[in-house]
Amino acid sequence: MSEVSECLAKLIQENSETLQKFEKWISNQPHIPKNIPRATLMRFLKVCKFNLEKAESLLDINVKFKIKHQYLFTERDINSEEIQRAIKTVHFVGFPKLTKERYCVDSYRIVSSNPNDFILKDIIKLLYMIHDMSNIIKPDMDGVVIIYDAKEFSLSHFIKLLSQGQTVLHFMQFGQETTCVDIKQIHIINCSYVVSKLVSFIKPFLTKQLKDTMHFHHTGFEILHKFIDRDCLPLDYGGSEGTLEEYMENIIRNLHKHSEFVGNDENFFLINE
Numbered sequence: 107m108s109e110v111s112e113c114l115a116k117l118i119q120e121n122s123e124t125l126q127k128f129e130k131w132i133s134n135q136p137h138i139p140k141n142i143p144r145a146t147l148m149r150f151l152k153v154c155k156f157n158l159e160k161a162e163s164l165l166d167i168n169v170k171f172k173i174k175h176q177y178l179f180t181e182r183d184i185n186s187e188e189i190q191r192a193i194k195t196v197h198f199v200g201f202p203k204l205t206k207e208r209y210c211v212d213s214y215r216i217v218s219s220n221p222n223d224f225i226l227k228d229i230i231k232l233l234y235m236i237h238d239m240s241n242i243i244k245p246d247m248d249g250v251v252i253i254y255d256a257k258e259f260s261l262s263h264f265i266k267l268l269s270q271g272q273t274v275l276h277f278m279q280f281g282q283e284t285t286c287v288d289i290k291q292i293h294i295i296n297c298s299y300v301v302s303k304l305v306s307f308i309k310p311f312l313t314k315q316l317k318d319t320m321h322f323h324h325t326g327f328e329i330l331h332k333f334i335d336r337d338c339l340p341l342d343y344g345g346s347e348g349t350l351e352e353y354m355e356n357i358i359r360n361l362h363k364h365s366e367f368v369g370n371d372e373n374f375f376l377i378n379e
Contacts, residue, residue, distance in 0.1 A: 124151060124156065125148065128147050131162050132165075175280075178273075184361050191228065196229050197213070197215050198213075199214075203338045207248065208247050208248040209247060211250075212250060213255060216255075250287055250290060291321065293323060295343075301322075
């Protein structure tokens with residue numbers, strides 16, 4: 107997994123002294139693996155505005171969370187029954203083009219109408235597999251824009267979600283407190299009354315910073331296009347190139363290509379003290 111973008115490689119070179127200090131600190135932490143790629147460390151530094159102390163703290167929290175909640179991060183076999191079901195249930199897609207602000211745009215949507223397929227721990231595991239792979243192979247960016255497509259999210263899905271409340275809380279905690287991702291905007295499209303129920307359920311657990319990034323769209327994509335250029339979006343969302351189905355197929359091909367890397371726990375800080 108040596109596919110680092112030219113921009114990120116330059117950033118690593120410019121901050122080599124800080125990275126050396128970061129690596130020296132890691133060498134004294136028994137619970138943190140010593141083989142973390144510099145590209146990954148740079149993402150932690152960047153999201154912390156190159157404050158080394160904050161980056162060290164964030165990485166420490168990240169590692170300890172993963173060790174404590176390993177059920178979301180281990181046994182990552184793309185050919186397993188659980189992951190194959192998740193692939194048929196949801197689409198997690200990163201669009202090829204960055205926005206003019208150099209933000210990556212990711213889209214999440216349910217594609218199976220059967221709520222019995224909605225096993226949250228496996229869906230989250232798939233999301234993290236894609237996320238970890240993408241952090242290595244996608245170009246450097248200055249933030250992330252997320253599109254949640256709620257078109258197929260039904261009352262049955264919501265009830266299923268409520269039955270998996272602890273996993274929901276772990277997912278939200280990890281996303282808000284431990285990742286090296288700078289979320290700039292969250293757009294929830296195809297909203298319905300069920301989405302309102304979902305938002306009411308999770309809102310008490312969201313930080314003010316995350317709440318302030320949220321935008322709700324009930325019909326059409328006109329308002330979405332005011333935030334995201336159409337040439338960055340697929341045809342499904344009124345864009346100009348590609349479809350969500352095509353993008354997801356490409357992601358699955360990449361997961362198969364890099365299955366050995368994605369399936370190695372130690373590549374993602376999972377070693378026990």
